Amino acid sequence: xxxxxxxxxxxxxxxxxxxxxxxxxxxxxxxxxxxxxxxxxxxxxxxxxxxxxxxxxxxxxxxxxxxxxxxxxxxxxxxxxxxxxxxxxxxxxxxxxxxxxxxxxxxxxxxxxxxxxxxxxxxxxxxxxxxxxxxxxxxxxxxxxxxxxxxxxxxxxxxxxxxxxxxxxxxxxxxxxxxxxxxxxxxxxxxxxxxxxxxxxxxxxxxxxxxxxxxxxxxxxxxxxxxxxxxxxxxxxxxxxxxxxxxxxxxxxxxxxxxxxxxxxxxxxxxxxxxxxxxxxxxxxxxxxxxxxxxxxxxxxxxxxxxxxxxxxxxxxxxxxxxxxxxxxxxxxxxxxxxxxxxxxxxxxxxxxxxxxxxxxxxxxxxxxxxxxxxxxxxxxxxxxxxxxxxxxxxxxxxxxxxxxxxxxxxxxxxxxxxxxxxxxxxxxxxxxxxxxxxxxxxxxxxxxxxxxxxxxxxxxxxxxxxxxxxxxxxxxxxxxxxxxxxxxxxxxxx
DNA sequence: CGGTGGAAAGCTAACTTTCCACCGGTGCCTTAGT
Numbered sequence: 001x002x003x004x005x006x007x008x009x010x011x012x013x014x015x016x017x018x019x020x021x022x023x024x025x026x027x028x029x030x031x032x033x034x035x036x037x038x039x040x041x042x043x044x045x046x047x048x049x050x051x052x053x054x055x056x057x058x059x060x061x062x063x064x065x066x067x068x069x070x071x072x073x074x075x076x077x078x079x080x081x082x083x084x085x086x087x088x089x090x091x092x093x094x095x096x097x098x099x100x101x102x103x104x105x106x107x108x109x110x111x112x113x114x115x116x117x118x119x120x121x122x123x124x125x126x127x128x129x130x131x132x133x134x135x136x137x138x139x140x141x142x143x144x145x146x147x148x149x150x151x152x153x154x155x156x157x158x159x160x161x162x163x164x165x166x167x168x169x170x171x172x173x174x175x176x177x178x179x180x181x182x183x184x185x186x187x188x189x190x191x192x193x194x195x196x197x198x199x200x201x202x203x204x205x206x207x208x209x210x211x212x213x214x215x216x217x218x219x220x221x222x223x224x225x226x227x228x229x230x231x232x233x234x235x236x237x238x239x240x241x242x243x244x245x246x247x248x249x250x251x252x253x254x255x256x257x258x259x260x261x262x263x264x265x266x267x268x269x270x271x272x273x274x275x276x277x278x279x280x281x282x283x284x285x286x287x288x289x290x291x292x293x294x295x296x297x298x299x300x301x302x303x304x305x306x307x308x309x310x311x312x313x314x315x316x317x318x319x320x321x322x323x324x325x326x327x328x329x330x331x332x333x334x335x336x337x338x339x340x341x342x343x344x345x346x347x348x349x350x351x352x353x354x355x356x357x358x359x360x361x362x363x364x365x366x367x368x369x370x371x372x373x374x375x376x377x378x379x380x381x382x383x384x385x386x387x388x389x390x391x392x393x394x395x396x397x398x399x400x401x402x403x404x405x406x407x408x409x410x411x412x413x414x415x416x417x418x419x420x421x422x423x424x425x426x427x428x429x430x431x432x433x434x435x436x437x438x439x440x441x442x443x444x445x446x447x448x449x450x451x452x453x454x455x456x457x458x459x460x461x462x463x464x465x466x467x468x469x470x471x472x473x474x475x476x477x478x479x480x481x482x483x484x485x486x487x488x489x490x491x492x493x494x495x
Numbered sequence: 496c497g498g499t500g501g502a503a504a505g506c507t508a509a510c511t512t513t514c515c516a517c518c519g520g521t522g523c524c525t526t527a528g529t
Contacts, residue, residue, distance in 0.1 A: 064522075088524060096527075113523045147521060212497070236519055260521065286520050307520080338496035342519060385521095
């Protein structure tokens with residue numbers, strides 16, 4: 001069957017979007033594939049379509065539970081019943097039932113953590129896997145070292161399930177990150193399909209203010225002025241909440257804050273309200289965004305600077321998916337880089353902490369580590385992330401082969417390298433805000449690309465007609481239908 | 496680093512100034528013989 005027929009029969013599309021056909025053909029040729037497509041261009045089709053032509057199961061490693069649930073829902077709506085998500089939303093009888101009958105499914109979504117469990121992996125080993133997909137593959141590089149170490153184990157897992165044909169998908173990866181992803185997955189012979197990260201309809205602007213307090217005033221002005229809907233990104237949950245309240249008290253009723261500290265249920269609710277146009281503005285942390293498919297976001301404001309250019313691009317890329325003119329504004333105050341620097345300090349253990357721990361191990365033996373966890377953590381003041389990183393390193397340390405001292409030094413070097421890389425990335429963001437070059441050109445260079453054409457309203461360095469983003473008229477219409485939140489939530493959470 | 500909130504100090508009673516400690520994104524997973 002021709003792939004166009006499959007496209008129509010299963011997805012009801014007549015034509016492919018940019019890049020889809022190349023990526024699908026590469027997979028069907030049996031090539032491991034590393035694909036980069038700009039945000040919002042239909043990445044899931046790149047593995048769903050081949051699924052209908054390949055023998056065996058498609059395993060999709062996905063970073064977020066909500067993303068998995070969403071994809072499963074969408075596939076079910078489309079009429080595909082052989083789809084399942086294996087994650088902690090499942091009750092244990094359901095989980096056992098599903099694991100015992102994996103052969104009944106064609107598309108299996110799973111988190112990297114779940115994939116790392118032996119009893120789950122044993123079941124997967126018995127399948128004939130047609131395609132192994134890593135969705136949002138930049139997470140391997142971005143989260144894999146410290147925040148979610150299971151991401152670093154995907155290469156070993158791939159080998160355990162018999163080196164299946166593999167597709168890694170992402171929207172933003174520098175050439176370094178692409179290399180990192182490929183080597184981490186232990187892919188030896190692969191094909192790259194990299195499409196431009198550029199989104200010409202998003203214009204970029206940096207506003208330098210004198211004082212931190214000016215930001216509040218400026219955000220209120222901008223929300224008042226700009227055509228919505230929009231997203232405002234913060235690096236602090238508290239400030240996101242406070243600013244949402246401030247905007248509300250200024251008459252913008254349809255504003256909500258969104259961050260990782262909220263209950264799962266409120267998060268889904270707020271996200272869905274935003275998608276359905278019942279909210280104008282979201283004051284969010286970096287928790288908000290992955291898997292948000294809203295076509296008409298008109299502006300993205302950065303109240304704080306992101307920790308790396310990749311994150312910036314991901315975040316502004318949530319604007320203008322419909323192709324219409326949209327604007328990204330970053331507010332900068334000298335000294336703003338201190339907050340991200342502080343955040344990475346909380347992520348990585350300090351030299352003193354590492355020394356202390358190895359001394360402790362010298363005295364008590366490393367086998368005591370797991371049972372004394374609580375004591376050690378409170379004595380040295382390790383954060384969750386720091387501890388996981390340390391623990392993961394030490395349990396994998398072969399003390400028959402390596403001395404404790406050697407282990408200590410290697411670990412210190414590892415941490416130093418991580419620290420240097422993270423600091424460098426923050427410096428790159430800062431440089432970008434200070435640079436007098438074209439904003440777009442500078443970002444494209446970072447991704448080894450060149451600006452190919454002149455763009456109207458490119459960036460503040462090239463010149464912007466800012467009035468274009470003004471709201472022309474305020475529409476205050478109530479939604480014309482009633483959405484049943486309760487039913488929706490129970491469907492998503494309990495299924 | 497920079498802001499914040501609470502306590503102490505200053506100096507004469509009800510309020511201001513100074514000081515100090517603290518905080519600051521991201522998410523999975525926690526039960527078993529076939």
